[in-house]
Amino acid sequence: MFFDSWTGLLRVLVVGTLAYAALVLLLRVTGKRTLSKMNAFDLVVTVALGSTLATVLLSKDVALAEGLLAFALLVLLQFAITWLSVRSDRVRRLVKAEPCLLLHDGRFLDGAMRRERVTRDEVRAAARAQGIASLDDVAAAVLETDGSFSVIRREGSASSRILP
Structure with missing residues (x-):
């Protein structure tokens, strides 16, 4: 209950460090908008990134490569939606509320x-x-x-x- 193995702790240290570094790098490359709290979609992506990081850290069933792909997918979807919402009134109305x-x-x-x-x-x-x-x-x-x-x-x- 309190301790399973040194291997599990080492996995959390190694995978956690690599996943965290990859997520920070991915967020820096994609720009400030990725984690902004501008609308409900942005909040969902932020929560999903945190949940994915926690899963990669704590689940032995999720490989680091799968977690990194999940990070990239979420950030890519966020980028695509924000890119489209800047260019399309229809998409903007769909994902953003009005003041x-x-x-x-x-x-x-x-x-x-x-x-x-x-x-x-x-x-x-x-x-x-x-x-x-x-x-x-x-x-x-x-x-x-x-x-x-x-x-x-x-x-x-x-x-x-x-x-x-």
Whole structure:
């Protein structure tokens, strides 16, 4: 249960080091976009790469060459989808969400908030995180494609009230 053999430990050291080095090299060659959290597809690829690395490290049934091929396949698919999404509106709409306006001129857009499953408290928290104390001082709050909030302060506003 705690220890099987020195051979197993040596395998994890050797295969783990080689798989890690190969993954880092592959990610450096393919560019920053491979691990970006821009949309759901990017997140899936990132999780799949981590899962593949763990499998290669811990499963004696998966050879290093198979793991490296899996890394290359995932990164190649990611590259192909991002390449196509830059060149095709149809592919871009398929794999990427659009930003969504949640609050405009201090007023919540309830329909959009329901569709995006966002609460008023989350929007208020995003405003506070930007140092905005009153929603009256917010021109817009947007749910971005990566799930983060952008809060745009109304021009000439000076927050004086604290949000509940």
